[in-house]
Amino acid sequence: MPFLSKAVSRIKPSPTVAMTGRVAALQAEGRDIIGLSAGEPDFDTPAHIREAAKAAIDAGHTRYTAVDGMASLKQAICQKFARENGLDYTPDQISVGTGGKQILFNALLASVGPGDEVIIPAPYWVSYPDIVALAGGTPVILPSRAEDGFRITPDALRRAITPQTKWLILNSPSNPSGAAYDAEQLRALCAVLLDHPQVWVLADDIYEHLCFDGFRFATPAQVEPRLRDRVLTMNGVSKAYAMTGWRIGYGAGPVELIRAMAKLQSQSTSNPSTISQHAALAALSGPQEFLQGWRDDFQARRDLVVAGLNDCPGIDCPVPQGAFYVYPSIRAMIGWRSPAGTPITDDEVFANALLDEAGVAVVFGAAFGLSPHFRISYAASTDTLTEALRRIRAFCEGCDASPRATAPSSPRRR
Numbered sequence: 001m002p003f004l005s006k007a008v009s010r011i012k013p014s015p016t017v018a019m020t021g022r023v024a025a026l027q028a029e030g031r032d033i034i035g036l037s038a039g040e041p042d043f044d045t046p047a048h049i050r051e052a053a054k055a056a057i058d059a060g061h062t063r064y065t066a067v068d069g070m071a072s073l074k075q076a077i078c079q080k081f082a083r084e085n086g087l088d089y090t091p092d093q094i095s096v097g098t099g100g101k102q103i104l105f106n107a108l109l110a111s112v113g114p115g116d117e118v119i120i121p122a123p124y125w126v127s128y129p130d131i132v133a134l135a136g137g138t139p140v141i142l143p144s145r146a147e148d149g150f151r152i153t154p155d156a157l158r159r160a161i162t163p164q165t166k167w168l169i170l171n172s173p174s175n176p177s178g179a180a181y182d183a184e185q186l187r188a189l190c191a192v193l194l195d196h197p198q199v200w201v202l203a204d205d206i207y208e209h210l211c212f213d214g215f216r217f218a219t220p221a222q223v224e225p226r227l228r229d230r231v232l233t234m235n236g237v238s239k240a241y242a243m244t245g246w247r248i249g250y251g252a253g254p255v256e257l258i259r260a261m262a263k264l265q266s267q268s269t270s271n272p273s274t275i276s277q278h279a280a281l282a283a284l285s286g287p288q289e290f291l292q293g294w295r296d297d298f299q300a301r302r303d304l305v306v307a308g309l310n311d312c313p314g315i316d317c318p319v320p321q322g323a324f325y326v327y328p329s330i331r332a333m334i335g336w337r338s339p340a341g342t343p344i345t346d347d348e349v350f351a352n353a354l355l356d357e358a359g360v361a362v363v364f365g366a367a368f369g370l371s372p373h374f375r376i377s378y379a380a381s382t383d384t385l386t387e388a389l390r391r392i393r394a395f396c397e398g399c400d401a402s403p404r405a406t407a408p409s410s411p412r413r414r
């Protein structure tokens with residue numbers, strides 16, 4: 001009998017984490033690799049947040065806290081929702097976990113089992129389908145189209161819902177496409193859900209603070225109050241405050257679900273790091289003005305990267321509304337040969353050739369459920385991005401576009 005469980009055999013390691021590990025290994029060998037695969041801001045955690053953590057240690061805040069978060073942090077999260085999203089929550093409707101990932105994990109494990117379906121628009125963040133599969137549920141992948149700005153349409157959503165549908169996961173702005181839904185577009189999706197009371201919404205708002213060109217962030221619980229009783233709004237400090245390593249995420253939703261999530265957490269990690277909770281408290285209740293400066297920086301980098309990629313033969317890069325990713329298409333390159341002669345048959349081959357031949361690490365689109373694309377994280381300095389773009393352009397210009405090695409592939413579906 002195999003030793004490892006069936007549950008663990010249903011999942012795979014995170015491809016983005018794997019690529020980041022591969023980049024580190026190649027760099028350790030002395031290879032000149034530019035890594036654009038990691039999903040984290042390149043800024044330092046602001047000084048006032050670091051100081052709050054140090055003060056917490058010195059004040060002896062080094063013991064266990066309540067399993068799903070300190071009362072003061074829950075209070076600050078309620079204030080954040082009121083201030084930024086116009087949402088009224090009470091502390092018993094809040095759960096704090098070890099990163100947004102644990103909030104998603106707890107929510108899905110607390111609610112999904114065999115026979116349950118979870119609708120996941122593609123391209124999606126790599127962990128959603130695996131967490132659903134670990135829980136024994138069925139991920140139902142709903143592909144979006146670049147022509148629709150990588151947003152699913154209300155009609156497509158309606159067609160994907162069955163009596164077994166338990167959740168719709170909505171991530172706006174999106175990792176990996178950067179696409180975001182405005183209030184009107186969200187309202188149209190919520191209108192479909194009003195007809196299907198068995199379906200809950202898991203809103204992953206982790207990139208809320210990274211919206212560009214004046215785009216106004218919106219979230220389902222805010223735009224459709226009639227859905228409030230079946231929305232879990234997830235957020236965290238990782239991306240907004242450059243705190244990926246501190247591991248604090250939070251969710252707001254119906255008390256019954258929040259209690260079940262706390263029960264799960266009480267039997268796994270217990271409370272998230274007490275010191276990190278104090279740091280998150282400082283992040284959420286301290287100054288917010290610097291976020292605009294970071295937003296401006298990211299927007300300038302987005303513009304640099306989109307323009308640079310659209311200058312590369314074979315690459316078509318839409319302009320995203322938010323996050324720090326672009327998700328260009330390489331449809332035109334399928335059938336070309338790389339400069340070293342590798343037939344580019346799909347986006348995984350493309351990404352591997354780009355790494356081997358040009359020393360630029362990106363993540364292939366199939367990992368996010370929508371091909372033929374690749375994801376670039378532009379959370380890197382302008383100099384690094386400029387050099388990466390120069391290499392990508394040289395790679396594309398060095399490709400042999402004729403004769404076509406294979407027939408063009410159609411978008412992959414999981």
Ligand SMILES: Cc1ncc(COP(=O)(O)O)c(C=O)c1O
Nearest residue numbers: 039099100101125175236238249
């Ligand atoms: C869309 C999305 N959701 C959730 C997370 C989890 O963030 P964390 O666990 O670092 O808070 C990430 C991290 O990459 C993400 O991209």
